[in-house]
Amino acid sequence: MKKIKVKDLLGQGHSLMNNIVMDTAGLLEEAYFVIKIDDLLKERGITQKDLAQMTGMRVGTVSEIINGKGISLNKVQLFAIMAALRVKSIDDLYEMKLPEGLEETFYTEQAEWKSTKEMPIAVKELYKENVLKASGLK
Structure with missing residues:
Protein backbone atom coordinates (compact mmCIF):
# COMPACT_ATOMS: atom_id res chain seq x y z
CA MET A 1 0.00 0.00 0.00
CA LYS A 2 1.37 3.38 -1.01
CA LYS A 3 0.06 6.50 0.75
CA ILE A 4 0.65 9.87 -0.85
CA LYS A 5 -0.40 13.10 0.81
CA VAL A 6 -2.72 15.03 -1.51
CA LYS A 7 -0.65 18.15 -0.81
CA ASP A 8 2.30 16.37 -2.45
CA GLY A 45 1.45 -13.90 -5.68
CA ILE A 46 2.43 -11.96 -8.79
CA THR A 47 4.99 -9.26 -9.55
CA GLN A 48 4.81 -5.90 -11.27
CA LYS A 49 6.45 -7.58 -14.27
CA ASP A 50 3.66 -10.18 -14.29
CA LEU A 51 1.03 -7.43 -14.21
CA ALA A 52 2.81 -5.62 -17.03
CA GLN A 53 2.75 -8.78 -19.15
CA MET A 54 -0.91 -9.42 -18.27
CA THR A 55 -1.96 -5.89 -19.25
CA GLY A 56 0.41 -5.17 -22.13
CA MET A 57 1.84 -2.14 -20.31
CA ARG A 58 5.51 -1.44 -19.87
CA VAL A 59 6.98 -2.55 -16.52
CA GLY A 60 8.01 1.07 -15.96
CA THR A 61 4.44 2.25 -16.48
CA VAL A 62 3.11 -0.33 -14.02
CA SER A 63 5.76 0.69 -11.50
CA GLU A 64 4.86 4.38 -11.90
CA ILE A 65 1.16 3.60 -11.40
CA ILE A 66 1.82 1.49 -8.30
CA ASN A 67 4.23 4.02 -6.79
CA GLY A 68 2.10 7.05 -7.61
CA LYS A 69 4.77 8.51 -9.87
CA GLY A 70 2.71 8.71 -13.03
CA ILE A 71 0.89 12.00 -13.39
CA SER A 72 -2.19 10.34 -14.85
CA LEU A 73 -3.79 6.99 -15.42
CA ASN A 74 -6.13 6.65 -18.35
CA LYS A 75 -9.32 4.64 -18.25
CA VAL A 76 -8.05 1.96 -20.63
CA GLN A 77 -5.05 1.30 -18.38
CA LEU A 78 -7.35 1.27 -15.36
CA PHE A 79 -9.66 -1.29 -16.96
CA ALA A 80 -6.70 -3.41 -18.09
CA ILE A 81 -5.46 -3.56 -14.49
CA MET A 82 -8.95 -4.31 -13.19
CA ALA A 83 -9.43 -7.08 -15.75
CA ALA A 84 -6.03 -8.62 -15.05
CA LEU A 85 -6.50 -8.56 -11.26
CA ARG A 86 -10.18 -9.51 -11.47
CA VAL A 87 -11.50 -6.57 -9.47
CA LYS A 88 -14.64 -4.68 -10.37
CA SER A 89 -14.46 -1.71 -8.05
CA ILE A 90 -11.93 1.09 -8.19
CA ASP A 91 -12.07 0.96 -4.38
CA ASP A 92 -10.01 -2.22 -4.61
CA LEU A 93 -7.22 -0.23 -6.30
CA TYR A 94 -7.43 3.26 -4.82
CA GLU A 95 -8.82 4.97 -1.76
CA MET A 96 -8.91 8.44 -0.26
CA LYS A 97 -8.14 8.64 3.47
CA LEU A 98 -9.49 11.82 5.00
CA PRO A 99 -8.36 13.40 8.24
CA GLU A 100 -10.79 12.48 11.03
CA GLY A 101 -12.64 15.82 11.23
CA LEU A 102 -12.98 16.11 7.47
CA GLU A 103 -14.17 12.52 7.19
CA GLU A 104 -16.99 13.22 9.64
CA THR A 105 -17.94 16.36 7.70
CA PHE A 106 -17.95 14.46 4.40
CA TYR A 107 -20.17 11.69 5.79
CA THR A 108 -22.59 14.19 7.33
CA GLU A 109 -22.81 16.30 4.18
CA GLN A 110 -23.07 13.23 1.96
CA ALA A 111 -25.98 11.87 4.02
CA GLU A 112 -27.66 15.28 4.02
CA TRP A 113 -27.27 15.60 0.25
CA LYS A 114 -28.68 12.12 -0.36
CA SER A 115 -31.66 12.57 1.93
CA THR A 116 -32.64 16.13 0.97
CA LYS A 117 -31.42 16.16 -2.65
CA GLU A 118 -30.08 19.64 -1.78
CA MET A 119 -26.42 20.61 -1.93
CA PRO A 120 -24.93 21.12 1.52
CA ILE A 121 -24.08 24.74 2.30
CA ALA A 122 -20.31 24.15 1.98
CA VAL A 123 -20.80 22.62 -1.47
CA LYS A 124 -23.05 25.49 -2.56
CA GLU A 125 -20.35 27.95 -1.45
CA LEU A 126 -17.68 26.01 -3.34
CA TYR A 127 -19.89 25.91 -6.43
CA LYS A 128 -20.59 29.64 -6.30
CA GLU A 129 -16.92 30.50 -5.71
CA ASN A 130 -15.76 28.31 -8.61
CA VAL A 131 -18.36 29.77 -10.98
CA LEU A 132 -17.15 33.26 -10.09
CA LYS A 133 -13.52 32.23 -10.64
CA ALA A 134 -14.36 30.61 -13.97
CA SER A 135 -16.18 33.70 -15.18
CA GLY A 136 -13.29 35.94 -14.14
CA LEU A 137 -15.35 37.79 -11.53
CA LYS A 138 -13.12 36.63 -8.67
Whole structure:
Protein backbone atom coordinates (compact mmCIF):
# COMPACT_ATOMS: atom_id res chain seq x y z
CA MET A 1 0.00 0.00 0.00
CA LYS A 2 1.37 3.38 -1.01
CA LYS A 3 0.06 6.50 0.75
CA ILE A 4 0.65 9.87 -0.85
CA LYS A 5 -0.40 13.10 0.81
CA VAL A 6 -2.72 15.03 -1.51
CA LYS A 7 -0.65 18.15 -0.81
CA ASP A 8 2.30 16.37 -2.45
CA LEU A 9 0.19 15.33 -5.44
CA LEU A 10 -0.83 18.94 -5.92
CA GLY A 11 2.84 19.90 -6.06
CA GLN A 12 3.32 17.35 -8.85
CA GLY A 13 0.22 18.56 -10.71
CA HIS A 14 0.35 19.13 -14.41
CA SER A 15 1.47 22.67 -15.29
CA LEU A 16 -1.58 23.08 -17.53
CA MET A 17 -4.04 22.08 -14.79
CA ASN A 18 -6.44 24.95 -14.24
CA ASN A 19 -6.43 26.80 -10.94
CA ILE A 20 -10.02 25.89 -10.10
CA VAL A 21 -9.23 22.17 -10.26
CA MET A 22 -6.09 22.70 -8.17
CA ASP A 23 -7.95 24.84 -5.58
CA THR A 24 -10.83 22.35 -5.30
CA ALA A 25 -8.45 19.39 -4.90
CA GLY A 26 -6.52 21.55 -2.44
CA LEU A 27 -9.45 21.32 -0.05
CA LEU A 28 -8.21 17.77 0.55
CA GLU A 29 -4.52 18.63 0.94
CA GLU A 30 -4.30 16.90 4.34
CA ALA A 31 -5.92 13.73 2.99
CA TYR A 32 -4.01 10.76 1.59
CA PHE A 33 -4.37 9.11 -1.79
CA VAL A 34 -3.87 5.39 -1.10
CA ILE A 35 -2.75 3.06 -3.88
CA LYS A 36 -3.57 -0.55 -3.04
CA ILE A 37 -2.43 -2.31 -6.22
CA ASP A 38 0.82 -3.56 -4.70
CA ASP A 39 -1.15 -5.28 -1.92
CA LEU A 40 -3.29 -7.00 -4.56
CA LEU A 41 -0.17 -8.23 -6.33
CA LYS A 42 1.15 -9.69 -3.08
CA GLU A 43 -2.21 -11.32 -2.31
CA ARG A 44 -2.23 -12.91 -5.74
CA GLY A 45 1.45 -13.90 -5.68
CA ILE A 46 2.43 -11.96 -8.79
CA THR A 47 4.99 -9.26 -9.55
CA GLN A 48 4.81 -5.90 -11.27
CA LYS A 49 6.45 -7.58 -14.27
CA ASP A 50 3.66 -10.18 -14.29
CA LEU A 51 1.03 -7.43 -14.21
CA ALA A 52 2.81 -5.62 -17.03
CA GLN A 53 2.75 -8.78 -19.15
CA MET A 54 -0.91 -9.42 -18.27
CA THR A 55 -1.96 -5.89 -19.25
CA GLY A 56 0.41 -5.17 -22.13
CA MET A 57 1.84 -2.14 -20.31
CA ARG A 58 5.51 -1.44 -19.87
CA VAL A 59 6.98 -2.55 -16.52
CA GLY A 60 8.01 1.07 -15.96
CA THR A 61 4.44 2.25 -16.48
CA VAL A 62 3.11 -0.33 -14.02
CA SER A 63 5.76 0.69 -11.50
CA GLU A 64 4.86 4.38 -11.90
CA ILE A 65 1.16 3.60 -11.40
CA ILE A 66 1.82 1.49 -8.30
CA ASN A 67 4.23 4.02 -6.79
CA GLY A 68 2.10 7.05 -7.61
CA LYS A 69 4.77 8.51 -9.87
CA GLY A 70 2.71 8.71 -13.03
CA ILE A 71 0.89 12.00 -13.39
CA SER A 72 -2.19 10.34 -14.85
CA LEU A 73 -3.79 6.99 -15.42
CA ASN A 74 -6.13 6.65 -18.35
CA LYS A 75 -9.32 4.64 -18.25
CA VAL A 76 -8.05 1.96 -20.63
CA GLN A 77 -5.05 1.30 -18.38
CA LEU A 78 -7.35 1.27 -15.36
CA PHE A 79 -9.66 -1.29 -16.96
CA ALA A 80 -6.70 -3.41 -18.09
CA ILE A 81 -5.46 -3.56 -14.49
CA MET A 82 -8.95 -4.31 -13.19
CA ALA A 83 -9.43 -7.08 -15.75
CA ALA A 84 -6.03 -8.62 -15.05
CA LEU A 85 -6.50 -8.56 -11.26
CA ARG A 86 -10.18 -9.51 -11.47
CA VAL A 87 -11.50 -6.57 -9.47
CA LYS A 88 -14.64 -4.68 -10.37
CA SER A 89 -14.46 -1.71 -8.05
CA ILE A 90 -11.93 1.09 -8.19
CA ASP A 91 -12.07 0.96 -4.38
CA ASP A 92 -10.01 -2.22 -4.61
CA LEU A 93 -7.22 -0.23 -6.30
CA TYR A 94 -7.43 3.26 -4.82
CA GLU A 95 -8.82 4.97 -1.76
CA MET A 96 -8.91 8.44 -0.26
CA LYS A 97 -8.14 8.64 3.47
CA LEU A 98 -9.49 11.82 5.00
CA PRO A 99 -8.36 13.40 8.24
CA GLU A 100 -10.79 12.48 11.03
CA GLY A 101 -12.64 15.82 11.23
CA LEU A 102 -12.98 16.11 7.47
CA GLU A 103 -14.17 12.52 7.19
CA GLU A 104 -16.99 13.22 9.64
CA THR A 105 -17.94 16.36 7.70
CA PHE A 106 -17.95 14.46 4.40
CA TYR A 107 -20.17 11.69 5.79
CA THR A 108 -22.59 14.19 7.33
CA GLU A 109 -22.81 16.30 4.18
CA GLN A 110 -23.07 13.23 1.96
CA ALA A 111 -25.98 11.87 4.02
CA GLU A 112 -27.66 15.28 4.02
CA TRP A 113 -27.27 15.60 0.25
CA LYS A 114 -28.68 12.12 -0.36
CA SER A 115 -31.66 12.57 1.93
CA THR A 116 -32.64 16.13 0.97
CA LYS A 117 -31.42 16.16 -2.65
CA GLU A 118 -30.08 19.64 -1.78
CA MET A 119 -26.42 20.61 -1.93
CA PRO A 120 -24.93 21.12 1.52
CA ILE A 121 -24.08 24.74 2.30
CA ALA A 122 -20.31 24.15 1.98
CA VAL A 123 -20.80 22.62 -1.47
CA LYS A 124 -23.05 25.49 -2.56
CA GLU A 125 -20.35 27.95 -1.45
CA LEU A 126 -17.68 26.01 -3.34
CA TYR A 127 -19.89 25.91 -6.43
CA LYS A 128 -20.59 29.64 -6.30
CA GLU A 129 -16.92 30.50 -5.71
CA ASN A 130 -15.76 28.31 -8.61
CA VAL A 131 -18.36 29.77 -10.98
CA LEU A 132 -17.15 33.26 -10.09
CA LYS A 133 -13.52 32.23 -10.64
CA ALA A 134 -14.36 30.61 -13.97
CA SER A 135 -16.18 33.70 -15.18
CA GLY A 136 -13.29 35.94 -14.14
CA LEU A 137 -15.35 37.79 -11.53
CA LYS A 138 -13.12 36.63 -8.67
